[in-house]
Amino acid sequence: MIGIFDSGIGGLTVVRALMLQLPGYDYVYFGDTARTPYGTKSPETVVAYALEDTTFLIGKGAKLVVMACNTASSVATDAVKRQFNVPIFDVITPAVKRSLEVSRRGRIGVIGTRATINSDIYRNKLQAEDPSVEVFSNACPLLVPLVEEGWLRKPVTTMIVKKYLHPLKVRQIDTLILGCTHYPLLEGIIQTKVGQRVRIIDSSVGVADAVKAFLEAHPDVDQQMGQTGQSKLYVSDITEQFTTIARTTLKENVSLELVKL
Ligand code: DGL
DSSP, X not given: OEEEEESSSTTHHHHXXXXXXXXXXXXXXXXXXXXXXXXXXXXXXXXXXXXXXXXHHXXXXXSXXXXXXXXXXXXXXXXXXXXXXXXXXXXXXXXXXXXXXXXXXXXXXXXXXXXXHHHTHHHHXXXXXXXXXXEEXXXXXXXXXXXXXXXXXXXXXXXXXXXXXXXXXXXXXXXXXXXXXXXXXXHHHHHHHHOTTSXXXXXXXXXXXXXXXXXXHOHHHHHTSOOSOOEEEEESSOOHHHHHHHHHHHOSOXXXXXXXX
């Protein structure tokens, strides 16, 4: 089984991307809806949660784990990789690689939660690969609650997106990384407001490509994944928002199970 976790609903965009790339595989998802958001918590707390989330998924039979949360990926990847003996994927590394491939002028924008932007992980990783790139970032703390509220097309959401993107637009970015797994649900508005010429990098698509490439290169691991087409979603609190967004994002009737970690 492929295990995926997020603080709540954002990781469903990663499940959607994985199901497109790897249809027929077995998936187990954990959304930590009781403790969301992670983006406003301290790094120590997010590391502790990420370790618990991974333990849960491995206990459910996951043989590979995707940390489908930029916040957890930015502060907890090393700790999770140290502790567990299965392949671990973060959402940041593939987004960095892809943005360096597509950026024409090396002017890369990053948006994410406060925790992700404060960690400076994207800047550090981008400039470690290519010191000449310029990185402009902006935390967008209001976007997660707007997505959770299902306000994906409201005028107020468009206004807020415009305001957050303005400082990046004036720096003439040519590429924009959606450094939060909630943001692909706002991709249309973001593309309109940042301008059609800016390439948008969706970290959920990048990590799905990376998992697919890894499984192709490691048939021994691939064989352990299970391909009966089953997916199970677990949450630490059953909320109306999660149920609605899970249905619209995955476009299928999802069954949810409540767990207490
Ligand atoms: N999905 C999370 C991320 O990618 C954001 C939500 C949260 O703050 O927990 O960072």
